[in-house]
Amino acid sequence: MRRLFAVSAVAFLLSTAPALADHHMAEKPLFDRLGGQPAVNAVVDDFAGRVLADTRINAKFAKSDAARLVANLKSFICSATGGPCKYTGLSMKASHHNMGVTQGEFGALVEDLVATLDKFKVPEKEKGELLGALGPLGPDIVESPSTATGTALPANFKPAPPLHTAHKPMKKKKR
Template sequence: MNPISRFTAIGLLSLSFSSGAIAADNPSLYQRLGGKEALTAVVNELWALVAADSRINARFAHTKPEAFGGQLVDFLCQASGGPCKYQGKDMKTAHTGMKLNDAEFNALAEDTVKALDKFKVPTGEKNEVINLLGSLKDEVVNR
């Protein structure tokens, strides 16, 4: 191999390695949160916090925790880039008729932060989760 083609070969090789490294270094939010098990633990904790939160717990008076928790895990799993297929209603449909207000939305967001804190989810991922919820606010509130 002459020096120029060797140089090109090394260049291409390192390019392919580095692009592989970029993919491996760029895991989804779902992966960074720790996958389905971690998400399930966070949702269980969130449920416990919501159930004890007098600002919003009346909203869930008729909710079956297991069924709802499962839907929420699937929803968050899919929305954070995970492999799940959420089969429930879209957010607008699910919350239409509830007339949820900003304070209730913020209460749920606050409880979510507490649940993430309990599992020491780093600030970056925590902000991504909160931004994700925030991006759905318009579909959930005042419907």
């Protein structure tokens, strides 16, 4: 009996050893490997600057609140890379609805992101992981398979409200 226990104890240890080792060597979340929130913030700020200056896509941002977009992008990227944030913005489908984004424009935005990641010397592995996490969102964002860029923002596009509107004093009604 004692022998049986010893054998099964050894078998148990052998079977769990690889799992324990795996756990021990587990890689940190992408968020940490990118450099945490300060790095994500710097990446998003640079990226937003490129996007807003990129005539292939900047018409789409004409009606939007830049502060809301940047703040929500920071927490979105944090949460998509395994960071501690809770993203509270709209879903990708809802926020890009009626924007008329083409496949070509999606590609242009990805190019801007790659330029930012290269500027910050994000290693190939982490760059690939971030692009790999964002790429599958394409079908929720792209509304036209066209390779065209610089297409107009449809007149019926309704932007999300700016952040913190609840704290603004109400306008006085004209009597």
